Amino acid sequence: MVTLFLGVILSSSRKNTSDLKQNKPNILVILTDDMGYSDIGCFGSEIPTPNIDRLAYNGLRFTHFYNTGRCSPTRASLLTGLYPHQAGMGHLSTENHPQAGYIGDLSKNAVTLAEVLKNAGYSTFMTGKWHVAKDNDYDGDKSNWPMQRGFDRYFGTLNGSGSFFDPGTLTSGNTNIPPYKGFYYTSAISDTTVKYISESPSSKPFFGYIAYTAAHWPLHAPADEIKKYKGFFDKGWDILREQRFKRLKELGIIDDAYVLTDRGVSIPAWKDEPMKEWQVRRMEVYAAMIDVMDQGIGKIISALESKGVLDNTLIFYMHDNGGCAEPVGTDKMEIPLTEEQKVLKPYAYDFPNPDKKQPYTREGKFIRMGKGVMPGDADTWTGYNEEWANVSNTPFREYKQWVHEGGIASPLVIHWPKGIKSKGQLRPHPSHLIDIMATCLDITGIPYPNQFLDNKIQPLEGKSLLPAFQNKPIDREYLFWEHGANRAIRVGDWKLVSKTSFNKTFSEADEDKWELYNLIKDPTERIDLREKNPEKAMAMIKLYREKALYTKALPWPWKPKK
Template structure:
């Protein structure tokens, strides 16, 4: 299988990333280009804070690293802890509940914030750009509409929500060799021969760029499903990582932690959190070969995605578009601890383990798992099944999710840093003079729309397609391009009853005792952290500063009502 990707200047990328502390690059923003910029938003699926090279990983991501070395890295950028809410928030500039996507696009509740079908009173980025004269196209995962039936209501499908073209999946996760829900435009299609979804997303994006007439700017949303389970990758890509993870998760976390510090992304005040409660020391792991294979495949999935991003960069370069194209790169949530039928034994989990190790049996949240691969082979699942081929269905589990989220606590689903912290890279050679610099301003998915409106001088309509449009919530990150403050009062979170609010350097956070249940005991179960001195959330200051807890809890409650978090379905 032939793979072309960006090869140029990787020696320069390494040099720039290795000299981040020299501080020789200027923070001055360039004079704005006369032509409106193209905008590309790249979103990956179920990847942790330290899963790319320029954020501490050993995984080979030279093309993403190149964007960072010639752009900006935001070290305190946040998502919403889950795929559908993140996508809704990113697309609309609203908190997910305001976009009616409080949980996941598969279930509908009576409460307004949890109808889990993208609100018609929310304007999407595609609708915004289209109303301002842009071409719009999308590749990859949609996952923000309830009705996915071929003959059902398609009013919330991509083409009906502002995109001129779309190739990808309407639903959530699936096989990378034979994904369910694959569509072109409004029609379901079957994958072709030698199909691998990540490559198809990249190649179709390149096709869209090459076919774009060039007489108008474009907005492109690239929503990869890498590296969400199942762990699927071509064998030749997996082979590149053979032996890399034989050292185990303990040593890999330590190495990533050291690299994060060397890169300046975290400082000496940040500590490496303890290993997850259900994870043994590597020396005590009984199935080391299988465990290492799981992470080898995961790394290969990220590697192939990076190669595709290199193709996209090359396509822009070949057409002379790279200079005036803003590229945003980010992840939809933290590393995923969901197991896929890989329980270690029949021993019942403790209550604490049930909280920290969700969906220990096969999750039913994403629909029925396939019983057979496309070629008729039975799909194999469970502990000991070596992942990678099309006839396997395996996740990398809590063990490696803990590595992905280095140095933070918790995972996807929760609103501690491990669930909501993502790398964010902004690359715009024609508009940002600074290169290879870090930005520590707290920021969020809701800020992408505000930033686009600011830098591209877009008009945001109050009505669209006959619907009253909610004002967007985010703040423009353009001041941060010049390393100036982004003025904001707070950022708020809720997912499945897990709550948080960050105001300045204070973060108030809690997790429910039972999955998707909110009990009276949860109401005051707040933890308080000083994010300047304790980004890893290891020293709970709630007892020391009860007035600050009270202040932030009252603010959370007030804003929860305003942003449609409450009333919620989790206390039923």
């Protein structure tokens, strides 16, 4: 006989749905993709995000919230309340290694928030990017797909990235589906979320996980949305970083201890940039992608209001990693189309796209890449690269993949009118994705299981953020990171961090490449204090090694570069 939960959780699951509805809030978790710390209005951006800002100014903003620095690990931690290696997702779901922490498939010894809430009487749904299953084959193993990991309804994509006009692995339930003419993925995620909220049974509370792919590459947005940002970024990245830094201070997000980090060494001064028109266009499209997402969040808020449940809906908003410096589609100059590539090769809209990227659009245009390709349309495939990621991550240094603050610092907005009375306030408490499940279970009174579907479940790592709602401290020993052999641990105000010479490689020289920072006095990691504090550094190195074994970050697959 299948055992769903042990002990006390059985009594919880027997509660009738009307009792649940009276006592439990609805829960929405909104996760965005490849956006930096200062990319929303309430965290200093020039890009208007009035709907996210509405949640922030009527809720709480956590100013020292962390993700894992990359797509799949973040999603695994968010879903399970564990460090990503404990959930089997030390790297990406597309890179599968024999070590337990790096199998690239969501562990069955981890239980998802959806599974816990569903078993306790919640209706559950998900929209958007999944990216935690090794097998995305529609004829393959679906045991780690959303519908098999606790969600009653699912619409989204199983893989990590793709066209916004024709995404690969577009899925409804467990079925690969095609897009429709005029399809734009961000809007479809928002509209489907509204549909799921509207159709949720009134007898149950609901849990929704909304995982946008905005603003991940490729840079795609509707033309009319891009037009809104004409001239917005003409002043260039140097001035825009300074302006964001100033607004962050004015908003109280950062204080005088923060010093704006230097421009990335490979980024030219804006005055020396030879391709200004192309550079500006990239940021215009990026901004439009965020704008469309924010509009969708506004629709979701309106759906909650229409249903009369906004006041008792607990909403979390966060980012999966820092801004992305990857030179996607721009590592060389644009190459003119060949005569063959100029020939239109359309294919029908009734054909599902199982792949990440097709060579041609549905209308038959060859998809262009290269420096100088003006992004936005479906027949382009580029990113915004380090030049603009440096702006997104203001005031920090480093980017997605690394575990310095620029790679892992995220806004966290929590909105819950019924439970949060300190509206518009800031919370400086160091916190992490692992805390989201703990917070939800604390608020709902639902116990965390030690067994699920005959699988032994690892202990929950996260801490409830509920004390921080009243500005009380959170008792925590440490926060831990590892990604691609980049390492970090934070204990109180101190952070030990290391950047490997080459991602996914590790040599003897990398072993001792530790830096030590006091994040209260030096929150942008500029002054390495390791030599001045050797005992502190050694103690934290020892703790890191202990926790690397405990969290399954070790043993790892990373070897010296050949």
